[in-house]
Amino acid sequence: MGARFDEVIKEINKGRRFLVVSHVSPEGDAIGSLLGLALALRSIGKDVVAYLEDQVPEMFRFLPGADTIVHSLDVMGPFDVTFAVDCGQKERLGKGFVALKTPGMIINMDHHATNDRFGAINVIEPEASAAGELVYDLCAAAGIKFDREMAVNLYVAIHTDTGSFRYSSSSPAAFMKAGELVKAGADPWDVSCRVYENFPARKYKLLAMVLSTLEVTGLDGRGEIASLVVTLDMFKKSGAETELSDGFVNYARGIEGVEAGVLFRECGVNEYKVSLRSKGAVNVAAIASAFNGGGHKNAAGFTVKGSLEEIRTKVMAAIRSALSAMPGRVAN
Ligand SMILES: [Mn+2]
The missing domain is CATH 3.90.1640.10 (inorganic pyrophosphatase (n-terminal core))
Known part of the structure; x- marks a missing residue:
């Protein structure tokens, strides 16, 4: 060995x-x-x-x-x-x-x-x-x-x-x-x-704001992709520092029927850190690589410039295309 x-x-x-x-x-x-x-x-x-x-x-x-x-x-x-x-x-x-x-x-x-x-x-x-x-x-x-x-x-x-x-x-x-x-x-x-079991209360104040941004979408009306957003303004309002949002993306993945969870974290002017989590069917490392990021099959991420809507559109398209390539699925 x-x-x-x-x-x-x-x-x-x-x-x-x-x-x-x-x-x-x-x-x-x-x-x-x-x-x-x-x-x-x-x-x-x-x-x-x-x-x-x-x-x-x-x-x-x-x-x-x-x-x-x-x-x-x-x-x-x-x-x-x-x-x-x-x-x-x-x-x-x-x-x-x-x-x-x-x-x-x-x-x-x-x-x-x-x-x-x-x-x-x-x-x-x-x-x-x-x-x-x-x-x-x-x-x-x-x-x-x-x-x-x-x-x-x-x-x-x-x-x-x-x-x-x-x-x-x-x-x-x-x-x-x-x-x-x-x-x-x-x-x-x-x-x-x-x-x-030792988190500051401001983490939960931030989490409450982030959970209120939850969107669940997918192919054919199925809710297979869940996304969350955390903005600089939310950090300011809650008093929480960036690291306290670590792991929030798992709340998106943890929803029944969801295959992929995404968290968009604003980190500058027109700049977002995108975290991706998969239950296993979608290889999020491959999606992150296409955006010059990296990670593992079930957990990956990258940083990208653009408006939230531009980035969301691109990332959702990439996840949808990965979902439609899943075995037993018909591409649409
Ligand atoms: Mn490691």
Whole structure:
């Protein structure tokens, strides 16, 4: 099982100073796999900088090591090795990283099928439920023992990216690794309380506004596509920050009969972040790719310029065409 990490372990043994990075707008897997790996490397005596362009969302600040994450690389180089985790494109690591002249050898560890293999070494495994699983496997292959702090981070990475073990990515391997991480000290209820039972009231004020935008449409009058909109004005009125709308798209998908859920989030003047969720029949990664985005079969997204109505028309057309290509459907 360790063979796929042979080259990576060689670089770990050779290197002294390491950089670990993940994507902008970080969520549980980005932060958990970043910190899990940073702590693992520190535990074997390596000098490690953990970097995220963006701040760690409030709900993940309890993660062990979160207070060591830096948000500027100006005086940090040079590095022997940079690990990029959970990130499909180099640009998504943020401007600060792209501008870094001395990242050393880039090792790209990810589970997005749309990863463009920007590393010198690429460990890309779309069947992994989370990048945290790859960090787990690397640690196991390198003989690094999990302490409680690493375990909590990797457990959160797998727990959040599997939607609390609800998604189809919840493989036997994901459950097995989560079990081992619980054995190593991750506390499932403590994690649930901190991640899912600890939201500020302003999140629910925002959610109430967003749910009022619900539209359900589809082919032949069937309600197979549900969409929601969140505007800058709603963020302002509720006092909620952007990250608090994470996951709202799942309310659209969660409707009876709906195959695809969409959330249009206004992020600038005539600019929208579009999140797509599928129950399985529609491959939303393929739709996102057509708009220069990426993701997984059941969860993908992209950013696009235009008015809401223009964007909505294009996205709905793309989903309708994917729906009409479903087995047993007649195209119309
Ligand atoms: Mn992930």
